[in-house]
Amino acid sequence: MDKFSFKKTRNPLEFSDPSFQPRSPAIPEKLCIKCPGCSGIVFTEETGPFKICPKCGYHFRLSAKERIDLISDEGSFEEHDANMLSRNILGFPGYDAKLNSARISSRLKEAVITGKGKIMGQHSYIFAMDAGFMMGSMGSVVGEKITRLFERATDEKLPVIGFTLSGGARMQEGTVSLMQMAKVSGAVKRHSDKGNLYIAVLTHPTTGGVTASFAMEGDIILAEPKALIGFAGPRVIEQTTRQKLPEGFQRAEFLLNKGFIDDIVPRPRQKEYLAKLLMLHSRGAE
Amino acid sequence: MDAYQRVQAARKMGRPTGTDYISNIFSDFFEFHGDRRFGDDPAIIAGIARLDDMPVTVIAHEKGKTTKEKVLRNFGMAHPEGYRKALRLMKQAEKFGRPVICFVDTAGADCGIAAEERGQGQAIAENLMEMMALKVPIISVLIGEGGSGGALALAVADQVWMLENAVYSVISPEGCASILWKSPTKVKNASEALKLTAEDMLGLKIIERIIPENFGDFDWVYATLKGLLYETLAGLKGLPVETLLQNRYERFRRIGEYSE
The missing domain is CATH 3.90.226.10 (2-enoyl-CoA Hydratase; Chain A, domain 1)
Incomplete structure (x- = not known):
């Protein structure tokens, strides 16, 4: 039975370990952005070099x-x-x-x-x-x-x-x-x-x-x-x-x-x- | 007096306004109206007059004295057509070789929908550019409030003077307080921080001269201003145009501090 029992994984935060740094997930910063023009969610990559919303043409800040x-x-x-x-x-x-x-x-x-x-x-x-x-x-x-x-x-x-x-x-x-x-x-x-x-x-x-x-x-x-x-x-x-x-x-x-x-x-x-x-x-x- | 008391003095009801200066300093004043493009702005009075024996062009903000007149004159907050009227008369002054005298007293340029539609920013920008190169002497006197771009649009000059209790600021103390401390009650702190008194301006070399108010004896102020304006303009008129313009350029060119 023992080997089927679940053990809660150790979460360093619970031990208030000051050296603990949360591992950042492998998602690049700002993968998605909300377009202020059409309120749609846009992949940053899709905005291209000109940083334009592919849906509504909104010009993001450069x-x-x-x-x-x-x-x-x-x-x-x-x-x-x-x-x-x-x-x-x-x-x-x-x-x-x-x-x-x-x-x-x-x-x-x-x-x-x-x-x-x-x-x-x-x-x-x-x-x-x-x-x-x-x-x-x-x-x-x-x-x-x-x-x-x-x-x-x-x-x-x-x-x-x-x-x-x-x-x-x-x-x-x-x-x-x-x-x-x-x-x-x-x-x-x-x-x-x-x-x-x-x-x-x-x-x-x-x-x-x-x-x-x-x-x-x-x-x-x-x-x-x-x-x-x-x-x-x-x-x-x-x-x-x-x-x-x-x-x-x-x-x-x-x-x-x-x-x-x-x-x-x-x-x-x-x-x-x-x-x-x-x-x-x-x-x-x- | 602290900075906020100066602000209050500059805005005080009953303080002489543009028309008082015009009627007490000049003779034969002819008021001319309109910008020839849209309309006439009662917040700015402009025309030609004599300063003793010298023909001059006079331009002044007018806030109005009674409530009714204040409303008519939009509390001295000019629309684009006001600045365009001023520029039209400055260009006329240039044509006839007359010096220009401006009296500045405004909380700021009007910031309503109509002013935006008619290009408030463009009107002010054009005045700054053209006044920098106007081939006749310009003296601007801040007589009350010198509110931001709306004041500067009549204050690109060879000399800028301030009355003892006038203030000159990039933003109203109220506006500054609400942005910085998120509280309009911090107006006193904002007035101090903005360094807007005549003393401050002299220290920063933004003005050339403070005109004392002699404890509110404005007859003395008018007489003093009359003498000083005449004397200074006579001097400026004697300069070759290139020197006049170079000096005006340098006057503004040197303002600003930074490290490299």
Whole structure:
């Protein structure tokens, strides 16, 4: 009889063994994700390199690095000012801790990656913002990096392609971050006045001080499908106006209809789309 | 006074508003209306006037004094057409070589459905860009609340001054408190943390000058401002345009701290 009796397996947790580390199941991280677009469950693998929902075409979030990899020719991107770090200039409560946890969780130094690369052989300055770092908010470092990018592009007579994604100006740097809006706008204006091309690609979400500055200053302004783009966030609008917001309000399609963006370009078409625009503006083509 | 008391002073009922500054500092003020694209925004008053013998363009937020007027003027919170009217008159000033004087007093740009539909972000962005390169001198004076992008859209200038009790902030203390402490009652802490007083701004080199309020003697304030505006604009008008624009660019270019 004995050999048929069941014995409960030893569970180390029951012995509160501090050295016990639960064995992670052999499932890769985020095997499945829920699509915010259609609420369907999607295998991560199925979203492909463009990270698009195979069922509804929803554009999942891309990191700045993924975006640059998608858009630039392999190995052509050279990052600038990669080691610039934010400081808690106002002594704002909790900002140091927030910066630290953002650096750890995003493995980034700040909310934007800037540099120079090639898109189907065309030279361009490129920047991409990253939601993983304090929701892409703009403080001194984001302002300075983008300003330098436009200044370098002006010196070298090169176009700029910028992927925006931001919750707005970074509250923790107070008025200093507000001033970054003016600072970047000055550099965009100088770049523009010298006849250089700037294409802004607005991605989900682009709001606040970034919308009210360089996101809306492109010669050509494109957006990804369904991206939320606005000055005030939808929650703020609902709270202040106490009105229910109309369906599709502040989405890319809405802005296209109201005349504030040039076109909506889904990810799989972006590289070629941008390359052709660069070609149409190349100085050699004159 | 602590930071929150400054915020309260800046918002205080009965504090002089844009029209008071216009009528007490300038003569022959002609108010001009409309952005030539959508409509006229009563939250921003704009026109031309004389500052002593100098023709100038004047642009001011107006919050209104009575409840009825406050509603009409949307409490000084401008819609896109307000910023576009301001830009239209700045471009006109550039054409006729007149300096521009802005009086800033707003809790922020309007954040309603209509403002979004008409491109609030785009309107502010365009002002920032165009003001950076406007070929005539610009002086902005923050007379009360300097609320975020809605204030900055009239404050890209060669010099920015603040009244002693004016405040300048990226977000309202209430907004900051509810985001950071999830509690609107922490407004005092937020006001401190945001560093929004005129003293703070001078320390951060975001403004050039604080105008004392002389214990609420605003006649003295108007007279002082009149003298300072005239003197400073006369100086700025003497600069070659390239120098003026380079200085304006550098003024904003140097703002920001980071380590490399």
